[in-house]
Amino acid sequence: MVHPISVSELTKQIKSALSSPEFQSVAVEGEISNFVHHRSGHMYFSLKDPQSRIKAVMFRGRNQRLNFVPKNGDTLVAVGSIGVYEPNGEYQLYVDLLLPKGVGALHLAYEQLKEKLELEGLFDPSRKRALPALPHRVGVITSPSGAALRDILHVLTRRHPGVRVLVFPSLVQGEEAPDSLIDALTKAQHTDVDVIIMGRGGGSFEELSAFNDERLARAIAQSSIPVVSACGHETDFTIADFVADLRAPTPSAAAELVVPMQEELISGIASLQARMARSLERRIQAERRYINQLSQSPVLQRPEHHLRQRRQRLDELWTGLSRYLRHGVIPKRAQLKNAVGKLEALSPLGTLARGYAICQNAEGEIVLQAEKVATGDVVHVTLHKGSLSCIVEGRHT
Amino acid sequence: MNELKFEEALARLEEIVRSLEQGEAALDEALFLFEEGVKLARFCNTKLDEAEAKIEIMLEDGKIETLEVNEK
Numbered sequence: 001m002v003h004p005i006s007v008s009e010l011t012k013q014i015k016s017a018l019s020s021p022e023f024q025s026v027a028v029e030g031e032i033s034n035f036v037h038h039r040s041g042h043m044y045f046s047l048k049d050p051q052s053r054i055k056a057v058m059f060r061g062r063n064q065r066l067n068f069v070p071k072n073g074d075t076l077v078a079v080g081s082i083g084v085y086e087p088n089g090e091y092q093l094y095v096d097l098l099l100p101k102g103v104g105a106l107h108l109a110y111e112q113l114k115e116k117l118e119l120e121g122l123f124d125p126s127r128k129r130a131l132p133a134l135p136h137r138v139g140v141i142t143s144p145s146g147a148a149l150r151d152i153l154h155v156l157t158r159r160h161p162g163v164r165v166l167v168f169p170s171l172v173q174g175e176e177a178p179d180s181l182i183d184a185l186t187k188a189q190h191t192d193v194d195v196i197i198m199g200r201g202g203g204s205f206e207e208l209s210a211f212n213d214e215r216l217a218r219a220i221a222q223s224s225i226p227v228v229s230a231c232g233h234e235t236d237f238t239i240a241d242f243v244a245d246l247r248a249p250t251p252s253a254a255a256e257l258v259v260p261m262q263e264e265l266i267s268g269i270a271s272l273q274a275r276m277a278r279s280l281e282r283r284i285q286a287e288r289r290y291i292n293q294l295s296q297s298p299v300l301q302r303p304e305h306h307l308r309q310r311r312q313r314l315d316e317l318w319t320g321l322s323r324y325l326r327h328g329v330i331p332k333r334a335q336l337k338n339a340v341g342k343l344e345a346l347s348p349l350g351t352l353a354r355g356y357a358i359c360q361n362a363e364g365e366i367v368l369q370a371e372k373v374a375t376g377d378v379v380h381v382t383l384h385k386g387s388l389s390c391i392v393e394g395r396h397t
Numbered sequence: 398m399n400e401l402k403f404e405e406a407l408a409r410l411e412e413i414v415r416s417l418e419q420g421e422a423a424l425d426e427a428l429f430l431f432e433e434g435v436k437l438a439r440f441c442n443t444k445l446d447e448a449e450a451k452i453e454i455m456l457e458d459g460k461i462e463t464l465e466v467n468e469k
Contacts, residue, residue, distance in 0.1 A: 133404040
């Protein structure tokens, strides 16, 4: 008898068995049924054929990139992985991509790689580098015998007669093409080219497949020099196009994007020069106007007028001052003299001059009554001029 | 000014034009800027006028050779 295990333990073991690589990357073709686009944004459906059916889920983050809405009855190819939904013990297909039926293996690989690199952020606009305004030297990676090279060189030299170009010959088709392109890109890193055009003329999806190589995509992303991709025609998008700093629809268009029209640049610089001269001229005119305005000020314009004004003011002040002297100072002086006269009349010195004397005892007190002194006391008598020390010989009260 | 890159010169020239147009600088500074701008414009024009096209190819062994272009 086998020792029993728990349901969750069994489920865990099944889940682990299903996580082997063969179930982690599957592409399966079938008819859609029970399709539900849930409010959460996730899509739930089944894929079936006459004998079998498998549950499938495509999460919002994945199905947002779909450029069509799947519906019941559609036969499609689903690409994704098998997983176990533990609560129900169900296995289901977690769908990364939905593609139309009958899609070829190359195309399938292309879609898968595109999805993968996009999720990695390799196509982010923020990763794109700006091209130089006027490249020092243009690197061209393409087949030396192709029409693409001829077109590129023709456009480059037409737009800028002084352009410098360094061509890195490369295979652009076939099994060895990706390695050859990567090798050329690596060589270019060690030269002084400051922009690279990488491309070829148009071709079938198979012929362009070198430009859908994952290693090439990563090499382009890692290039320290901006890369302009130029594969095929308007409608063909390769992985290289997505990862390049700029995508040109054709090799000629790439050349146009890389090198500016020489005449346009020259006229652009001329216009900058003209703007500079104009604004400086305007500035000088403005300064001159200001100086004129200053020199028109009355002070500078008629200095004698200004002087006259000052003189007049001086006269006014002088008049004021003499009026003050006349009406203020002179009468005050008379008043002062009068006051001094009165003061003198009150002074004891005046009284002394008229023959009176002041008698003081030894303490300096003025003696007004005879009884305040005794016979024999010394008193001081102040006269108009000088003083006397006297001994009292008698009193008369 | 020889090590200057074309786009650096162009960017500086554009900056000078903006600054002059906004009249931020004192007059004598503006005159210096103008002088610098004239030099930059001359430098840019020289770069544009430079020589003839030089088209080269890197060979297998890393040697660089001039590529003959047969224009049709």
